[in-house]
Amino acid sequence: MKAFLAGLCHETSAFSPTPTSRRSFEEFVAYRPVDGRPSSEARALNGYSGFLRAADAHGDDVHVSFYSWAQPSAPCRQADYEALRDEILNDLRKAGPVDMVLLFLHGAQMSQQCDDCEGDLLSHVRAIVGGSVFVGALLDLHANVTTAMIDAADALVACRNYPHTDFDERAVELYELGRRAARGEVRPHMVFERLPMIGMFFTTEPQMAHANAAAFALEQQPGVLSVSLIHGFLWADMAQMGAGVLLVSDGVQPHLQPGVRAVAKAFFDARGETRALRKSLDDVLDRIESAPAAPKPFVIADACDNAGGGAGSDSTFILEAVLTRGQRGFAFGLLWDPIAVQFAQMAGEGGVLRLRLGGKTGPEAGRPLDVTARVLALKDNLSQVGIGFTAPVGAAAALEIEGNIVIVNDVRGQVFSPTCFSDLGVDIGAQRAVVVKSTQHFYDQFGPLAREILYCETPGALALDIDPSRYRNLRRPLWPLDPVDYTP
Amino acid sequence: MTKTVFFSSLMTETSSFSNLPTTLADYQSGLMRGDGCFFDADGRERTGAAPILAFARARGWRAVGGLVAQSTVGAPTQHRDYLALREEILDGVRAAQPAVVALGLHGAMMSTACEDCEGDLLAEIRALVGSATPIVVVLDPHAHLTDAMLKHASALVFMKEYPHTDGVERMQDALAIAGRMIDEGLSPTPSVFDCRLLGFFPTQRQPMRGFVDQLFEIERGPGVVSASFVHGFPWGDMPDAGAKVLVYTDGDHDLAGRVAQSLHDSIWAIKDQTGPPLISVDEAIALARAPRTAPLVLSDIADNPGGGAPSDSTFLLRALIEANIPNAAVGLVYDPQAVRLCHQVGRGGRLTLRVGGKLGPASGQPIDLDVEVVDVRKDAVMTFGADWRFGLGDTAWIRSCGVDVVLCSIRVQMYDPSGFSHIGLDPASRAVLVVKSSNHFQAAFEPIASDIRWVSTPGAIDFDFTRLAYTRLKRPMYPRVADPFAEPS
Numbered sequence: 001m002k003a004f005l006a007g008l009c010h011e012t013s014a015f016s017p018t019p020t021s022r023r024s025f026e027e028f029v030a031y032r033p034v035d036g037r038p039s040s041e042a043r044a045l046n047g048y049s050g051f052l053r054a055a056d057a058h059g060d061d062v063h064v065s066f067y068s069w070a071q072p073s074a075p076c077r078q079a080d081y082e083a084l085r086d087e088i089l090n091d092l093r094k095a096g097p098v099d100m101v102l103l104f105l106h107g108a109q110m111s112q113q114c115d116d117c118e119g120d121l122l123s124h125v126r127a128i129v130g131g132s133v134f135v136g137a138l139l140d141l142h143a144n145v146t147t148a149m150i151d152a153a154d155a156l157v158a159c160r161n162y163p164h165t166d167f168d169e170r171a172v173e174l175y176e177l178g179r180r181a182a183r184g185e186v187r188p189h190m191v192f193e194r195l196p197m198i199g200m201f202f203t204t205e206p207q208m209a210h211a212n213a214a215a216f217a218l219e220q221q222p223g224v225l226s227v228s229l230i231h232g233f234l235w236a237d238m239a240q241m242g243a244g245v246l247l248v249s250d251g252v253q254p255h256l257q258p259g260v261r262a263v264a265k266a267f268f269d270a271r272g273e274t275r276a277l278r279k280s281l282d283d284v285l286d287r288i289e290s291a292p293a294a295p296k297p298f299v300i301a302d303a304c305d306n307a308g309g310g311a312g313s314d315s316t317f318i319l320e321a322v323l324t325r326g327q328r329g330f331a332f333g334l335l336w337d338p339i340a341v342q343f344a345q346m347a348g349e350g351g352v353l354r355l356r357l358g359g360k361t362g363p364e365a366g367r368p369l370d371v372t373a374r375v376l377a378l379k380d381n382l383s384q385v386g387i388g389f390t391a392p393v394g395a396a397a398a399l400e401i402e403g404n405i406v407i408v409n410d411v412r413g414q415v416f417s418p419t420c421f422s423d424l425g426v427d428i429g430a431q432r433a434v435v436v437k438s439t440q441h442f443y444d445q446f447g448p449l450a451r452e453i454l455y456c457e458t459p460g461a462l463a464l465d466i467d468p469s470r471y472r473n474l475r476r477p478l479w480p481l482d483p484v485d486y487t488p
Numbered sequence: 489m490t491k492t493v494f495f496s497s498l499m500t501e502t503s504s505f506s507n508l509p510t511t512l513a514d515y516q517s518g519l520m521r522g523d524g525c526f527f528d529a530d531g532r533e534r535t536g537a538a539p540i541l542a543f544a545r546a547r548g549w550r551a552v553g554g555l556v557a558q559s560t561v562g563a564p565t566q567h568r569d570y571l572a573l574r575e576e577i578l579d580g581v582r583a584a585q586p587a588v589v590a591l592g593l594h595g596a597m598m599s600t601a602c603e604d605c606e607g608d609l610l611a612e613i614r615a616l617v618g619s620a621t622p623i624v625v626v627l628d629p630h631a632h633l634t635d636a637m638l639k640h641a642s643a644l645v646f647m648k649e650y651p652h653t654d655g656v657e658r659m660q661d662a663l664a665i666a667g668r669m670i671d672e673g674l675s676p677t678p679s680v681f682d683c684r685l686l687g688f689f690p691t692q693r694q695p696m697r698g699f700v701d702q703l704f705e706i707e708r709g710p711g712v713v714s715a716s717f718v719h720g721f722p723w724g725d726m727p728d729a730g731a732k733v734l735v736y737t738d739g740d741h742d743l744a745g746r747v748a749q750s751l752h753d754s755i756w757a758i759k760d761q762t763g764p765p766l767i768s769v770d771e772a773i774a775l776a777r778a779p780r781t782a783p784l785v786l787s788d789i790a791d792n793p794g795g796g797a798p799s800d801s802t803f804l805l806r807a808l809i810e811a812n813i814p815n816a817a818v819g820l821v822y823d824p825q826a827v828r829l830c831h832q833v834g835r836g837g838r839l840t841l842r843v844g845g846k847l848g849p850a851s852g853q854p855i856d857l858d859v860e861v862v863d864v865r866k867d868a869v870m871t872f873g874a875d876w877r878f879g880l881g882d883t884a885w886i887r888s889c890g891v892d893v894v895l896c897s898i899r900v901q902m903y904d905p906s907g908f909s910h911i912g913l914d915p916a917s918r919a920v921l922v923v924k925s926s927n928h929f930q931a932a933f934e935p936i937a938s939d940i941r942w943v944s945t946p947g948a949i950d951f952d953f954t955r956l957a958y959t960r961l962k963r964p965m966y967p968r969v970a971d972p973f974a975e976p977s
Contacts, residue, residue: 017840019833077834338825339846347509351566352600354507356848360825362840363856370849 013310046388050171107143119148261488304460312361328403329432386416496554497592525553554580595631607636679744790947
């Protein structure tokens with residue numbers, strides 16, 4: 001059995017202030033094999049690791065191509081996207097005839113002239129390998145699944161958890177599915193049941209956990225190869241943006257339709273759960289101010305300024321409010337501010353300096369704050385490990401500002417791991433509250449450390465109250481913009 | 489036992505309106521120690537050392553060098569770094585056990601925990617050498633004259649010229665006073681007149697030239713040991729800031745007071761005629777509207793990085809955009825974050841960019857612009873004259889609302905039109921050029937300019953002293969009040 005692997009992942013926000021180019025794909029998580037064969041480095045990459053573990057177990061012949069995750073940001077320059085796509089396609093041609101093609105894609109990637117990069121890439125792959133070779137893709141659940149993707153691929157499998165802790169397990173499942181298809185044991189067929197809703201859906205909450213359990217139960221039914229809850233990515237401005245349930249069955253199985261709809265209904269019924277978690281900034285700070293002392297900190301998700309959703313990661317709304325209210329004992333991270341990092345390096349550890357902090361990427365970052373800061377610690381070349389990735393943090397500084405701590409860094413990225421704080425000597429357990437610029441992925445490692453998790457709504461780039469007038473290609477009706485219902 | 493004259497120097501001009509951190513690293517360039525203070529690596533006598541060596545030779549003494557360190561203008565020096573510098577100087581004094589201490593100080597140095605570093609340093613030295621040992625000091629006139637400085641120094645001699653070309657002569661004056669103290673028992677008796685004046689006093693042009701000549705004249709007169717005009721440093725916010733007259737006589741308090749008063753009267757009479765000729769932002773915009781065949785060059789005088797300014801202020805840029813001035817170019821705006829985003833978009837790309845206003849309050853507010861990235865350069869270089877090459881880091885040329893802006897990633901002032909042309913922007917073809925430089929740009933921009941004007945912009949080096957947000961300087965000061973002497977100080 002001969003398999004070909006490639007990975008090209010970018011969650012594209014139509015409204016991100018951060019542009020995207022080839023450099024964005026080369027500088028975050030990027031791997032390029034020397035001779036088309038997987039190295040030990042390839043085996044450590046999220047997604048590839050599961051594919052390769054399964055392949056090794058069978059003794060399969062594996063060719064690998066470029067693998068990259070770019071930080072979420074605006075649509076990529078067209079020529080750059082095409083160059084990366086063509087690099088993968090050329091490697092596929094060079095690999096010669098294969099039995100299966102397995103791609104790790106995001107599902108919500110756009111370039112400046114293409115709303116559906118995954119559909120485009122999968123169609124090109126199909127054109128090269130022909131109709132009989134298995135083509136499958138592992139997706140982020142924040143995918144916008146299109147008819148082009150479904151037409152071109154044999155099977156699409158999305159991760160199940162948000163935070164996305166299960167790419168590796170899903171990669172193994174997809175590989176096994178593809179292998180059975182390539183051997184003619186099954187004939188994958190896809191059905192996508194769309195849901196008229198957009199939003200964020202945390203699988204750490206009870207109703208979404210129930211929907212996930214329903215999907216898993218359906219997956220155990222005879223004739224079912226895979227069931228994925230597709231959450232959609234709401235900051236993509238495209239007609240096929242949205243949520244749904246994706247079934248991969250063994251051949252056409254009309255009798256599964258009621259089961260798919262029942263899962264979709266459970267998903268639809270959970271739609272308001274995550275939204276209800278969002279608290280206003282004042283409510284969050286009031287709650288912390290009035291709470292008695294405790295050995296564990298509150299963890300506040302600065303959910304709207306998540307670099308992992310394309311935001312600038314330098315908004316100042318929460319910090320400004322904490323300073324204005326005179327609250328103390330907060331630790332903030334990671335605020336992307338290369339100039340502040342450089343100034344802190346100039347002042348040195350123990351140095352005191354006046355800084356203009358944050359608010360530098362655009363209107364959605366709020367106002368820059370003029371503060372006096374003491375440099376507590378400086379570090380170079382930091383990284384963090386989260387949901388299967390090793391992500392660069394870069395040079396960072398811990399700053400003390402009026403009894404609070406702010407971690408600034410020079411590589412824009414969301415907070416996955418408490419090491420973003422502890423690497424700079426900041427003891428999370430000693431804080432009253434820890435504010436992380438992340439929507440939900442922080443939950444995996446911060447959840448166990450938290451006294452309580454508070455999801456804070458701010459006017460940042462990723463506010464859940466989307467403004468439909470900014471979209472040109474929104475297909476209505478859609479919850480929560482319109483009153484809609486879903487009946488199986 | 490051979491006696492010793494000890495020399496040391498510590499100089500920086502601290503701006504309260506700059507937030508560029510000043511640390512030990514900033515003092516490393518040109519740092520000298522021991523005999524290195526007097527002789528270069530080839531053993532040649534340094535020009536500045538001549539008065540000290542001459543003083544020692546004439547008396548058969550030895551000259552001992554301590555630490556000579558200086559930093560360009562910036563925010564207050566980190567206090568631990570000031571203490572380290574002070575301690576090295578004090579170690580030198582302890583080791584030398586000098587009969588005379590001769591110092592070169594700026595007079596406007598602040599640390600993050602001390603707003604009068606010179607007063608502090610002089611007190612420490614005085615405690616080491618005792619009350620009888622002459623401590624004479626040459627200072628930059630852009631200084632804050634404080635009681636502590638007066639109390640602990642035997643004589644403070646301020647340079648009279650700006651540009652400061654007379655450091656050697658003033659050290660001769662200072663050591664002459666030390667010599668007379670030893671030989672004649674001279675007792676330098678100071679009188680200070682607080683002019684309650686904030687100003688800027690270049691000394692080449694009249695009427696300021698005549699005032700400096702008057703200082704020399706008075707020093708030649710009977711009974712006067714030394715007469716200094718302390719210009720003050722308006723960008724240092726501390727209680728003693730401002731222009732002052734300092735006159736020393738030999739024990740004659742009345743004479744010192746009379747002379748100081750007369751010098752004050754002289755400077756007061758010309759106070760409105762000393763500064764550089766500046767135009768307001770509104771006047772600059774009016775000039776920018778006039779049709780012309782060669783560029784009007786506007787110096788954004790308050791945002792010169794060579795003077796500790798951020799080089800990313802947005803005041804003139806905003807005015808150009810709001811006035812819809814076509815065919816204008818602004819450079820060099822320090823904004824590495826924006827440059828990075830422009831490089832990601834690449835040539836010909838468009839994006840919404842938050843430009844400038846990122847280093848501190850002196851930067852003004854950032855401007856949100858829809859821009860076209862006209863071009864980008866990696867590791868760009870600005871040339872200046874035959875010998876100078878200034879690295880700009882990555883640069884980007886953006887265009888919005890008819891205004892072109894060249895952004896850079898390394899803070900450096902606009903010395904030369906190549907700051908524009910390196911990226912393909914032809915400065916000679918623009919109607920208006922805004923340069924973030926106050927002086928150095930002149931030589932290279934003059935050949936392409938139809939007119940050069942200096943604009944009184946807000947910012948780190950704001951020349952409109954009525955606008956500066958002082959919190960520590962509380963005395964009534966001209967021009968912040970029309971008659972500061974009508975109010976209690």
